[in-house]
Amino acid sequence: MFRDIGQLVLLAWQTFLALPQVWRQRRKVFEQLFEMGNASLFVACIVSLFIGGVITLQTGPTLVERGLASAVGGLVGLSICRELGPVMMAILIAGRIGSAIAAEIGSMAVYQEIDALRTMNISIVRYLVLPRVVAISIALPALVVFAIMVGWLGGAIAANYNTQIAISYQSFFTNLRQVVEVGDVVKGIIKAFVFAVVIGIVTCHQGLKTIGGPRGIGRSVTKAVVNSIVLILILDYFVTRILMEFKS
Amino acid sequence: MSDPTPRDPSVNVTIRGLRKSFGGEPVLKGIDLDIRRGEIFVIMGPSGSGKSVLLKHIIGLETPDAGEILIEGESIQSPGVMDKYRMAMVFQSGALLNSLTVGENVGLYLTEHRLKPRAEIARIVADKLELVGLKGREDMYPSELSGGMKKRAAIARSLVIEPQLILYDEPTSELDPLMAVTIGEEILSLNRRIHVTSIVVSHDRELAFGIADRIALINEGTIILVGTPDELRASAEPIVQKFLTADHKLKPKQP
Numbered sequence: 001m002f003r004d005i006g007q008l009v010l011l012a013w014q015t016f017l018a019l020p021q022v023w024r025q026r027r028k029v030f031e032q033l034f035e036m037g038n039a040s041l042f043v044a045c046i047v048s049l050f051i052g053g054v055i056t057l058q059t060g061p062t063l064v065e066r067g068l069a070s071a072v073g074g075l076v077g078l079s080i081c082r083e084l085g086p087v088m089m090a091i092l093i094a095g096r097i098g099s100a101i102a103a104e105i106g107s108m109a110v111y112q113e114i115d116a117l118r119t120m121n122i123s124i125v126r127y128l129v130l131p132r133v134v135a136i137s138i139a140l141p142a143l144v145v146f147a148i149m150v151g152w153l154g155g156a157i158a159a160n161y162n163t164q165i166a167i168s169y170q171s172f173f174t175n176l177r178q179v180v181e182v183g184d185v186v187k188g189i190i191k192a193f194v195f196a197v198v199i200g201i202v203t204c205h206q207g208l209k210t211i212g213g214p215r216g217i218g219r220s221v222t223k224a225v226v227n228s229i230v231l232i233l234i235l236d237y238f239v240t241r242i243l244m245e246f247k248s
Numbered sequence: 249m250s251d252p253t254p255r256d257p258s259v260n261v262t263i264r265g266l267r268k269s270f271g272g273e274p275v276l277k278g279i280d281l282d283i284r285r286g287e288i289f290v291i292m293g294p295s296g297s298g299k300s301v302l303l304k305h306i307i308g309l310e311t312p313d314a315g316e317i318l319i320e321g322e323s324i325q326s327p328g329v330m331d332k333y334r335m336a337m338v339f340q341s342g343a344l345l346n347s348l349t350v351g352e353n354v355g356l357y358l359t360e361h362r363l364k365p366r367a368e369i370a371r372i373v374a375d376k377l378e379l380v381g382l383k384g385r386e387d388m389y390p391s392e393l394s395g396g397m398k399k400r401a402a403i404a405r406s407l408v409i410e411p412q413l414i415l416y417d418e419p420t421s422e423l424d425p426l427m428a429v430t431i432g433e434e435i436l437s438l439n440r441r442i443h444v445t446s447i448v449v450s451h452d453r454e455l456a457f458g459i460a461d462r463i464a465l466i467n468e469g470t471i472i473l474v475g476t477p478d479e480l481r482a483s484a485e486p487i488v489q490k491f492l493t494a495d496h497k498l499k500p501k502q503p
């Protein structure tokens with residue numbers, strides 16, 4: 001995987017250079033967006049609800065015990081929007097959308113559709129990579145905003161119903177509003193954007209270098225998903241570190 | 249033809265000392281060929297002899313380890329040469345884009361390079377599909393086509409490029425004998441009508457002797473012989489005769 005970093009950076013750069021041509025590919029971007037939304041909105045909702053719930057469950061009782069009941073909303077709110085929302089959604093999308101991208105492009109490579117495009121002088125980056133990377137870069141941040149809200153709601157529900165926590169919706173969200181700022185949500189969105197580019201580039205790249213028939217496609221899909229998740233979790237640390245420099 | 253724009257002349261192709269290995273395994277071991285303007289040049293040889301790899305080199309999908317490929321005397325490696333001449337390749341499986349309709353596939357070159365207005369493209373696509381006997385199939389998807397129809401759609405897609413050089417990889421494999429003859433006729437009539445230099449890779453003897461101006465025999469990455477069909481038949485080389493006369497002789501001969 002780390003041997004490919006150079007190629008990944010190159011592909012990202014080529015995609016960036018092709019950006020001015022994205023308007024021409026808008027139909028494909030919309031198609032991809034629609035598919036991504038369709039495939040992930042419901043799962044994202046369920047996942048976020050439960051993550052919000054479990055993080056409250058894990059932290060709530062301890063805080064309440066120490067008389068810090070008023071900190072629960074803020075703590076849960078922050079961890080969801082800065083960390084859990086973006087990372088969980090990125091992992092979900094890597095599995096749900098990244099695998100589809102790798103499989104589709106991989107089968108195009110195996111069945112010589114990519115070669116055919118090349119012989120027609122059609123840019124692979126512009127035609128295949130660009131619309132997917134752009135679509136996922138729109139879809140994932142949007143999904144993360146949605147997931148953050150649902151996550152908060154999940155947290156509030158758990159805080160309200162668990163007898164060891166027993167914090168009302170009212171006080172949960174009051175505290176959340178005191179602690180969480182717009183800047184925190186923006187940081188979550190920035191993370192989501194970085195992760196989206198990683199997923200798009202890694203899975204397209206892996207798809208393009210698929211060889212060896214249907215088995216090769218399977219291998220590519222696995223590799224694409226695992227590599228993007230590993231890369232996301234590594235980059236998460238560094239992006240967090242960089243974003244710390246910007247006080248919100 | 250109805251097309252009023254004058255066609256660019258067909259091109260010649262020269263291959264010099266072409267070598268290629270995959271993972272240390274030599275596949276092409278020094279190929280030299282001269283393909284003339286406007287001829288149908290058939291490259292025949294057994295499976296795995298490197299025919300597809302050779303074609304991919306000619307259209308620039310592979311880069312040679314050594315040697316060069318010249319089109320009209322210019323190396324395809326030098327910048328701009330591949331853009332200067334229009335070439336098309338008909339892949340063995342057709343390689344139509346499965347996510348697009350037949351019509352979108354055939355018109356892809358024109359739409360992606362924005363060469364013509366939409367209505368004009370639709371007209372050209374209909375024209376080319378009719379030429380290959382797929383009139384009115386624009387809205388079908390490749391998955392709805394038979395193997396032979398896919399190949400013919402792929403030929404239509406190549407014709408839209410108005411190529412000066414067209415490469416066919418195993419155009420008749422996986423086809424029934426009747427369809428194979430139809431495709432063969434297609435290749436021949438296209439060549440005669442628009443004088444496009446045609447390189448056909450095949451192990452189909454009937455096809456080769458039916459349409460070729462000249463034939464090259466390739467075996468294990470080396471060219472054994474180049475000649476007209478008649479010269480090939482007259483060759484005394486045992487390996488040539490063996491390849492040309494191999495037959496199904498499974499039943500014991502009746503006394």
Ligand SMILES: Nc1ncnc2c1ncn2[C@@H]1O[C@H](COP(=O)(O)OP(=O)(O)O)[C@@H](O)[C@H]1O
Nearest residue numbers: 270271275293294295296297298299300301302
């Ligand atoms: N991209 C590749 N990587 C490794 N080996 C290859 C590749 N392409 C072709 N080969 C090998 O080259 C040899 C010739 O292949 P090919 O040109 O497809 O034969 P054919 O004459 O049947 O078309 C085969 O042994 C094949 O395994």
Ligand SMILES: [Mg+2]
Nearest residue numbers: 299300417418
């Ligand atoms: Mg072959």
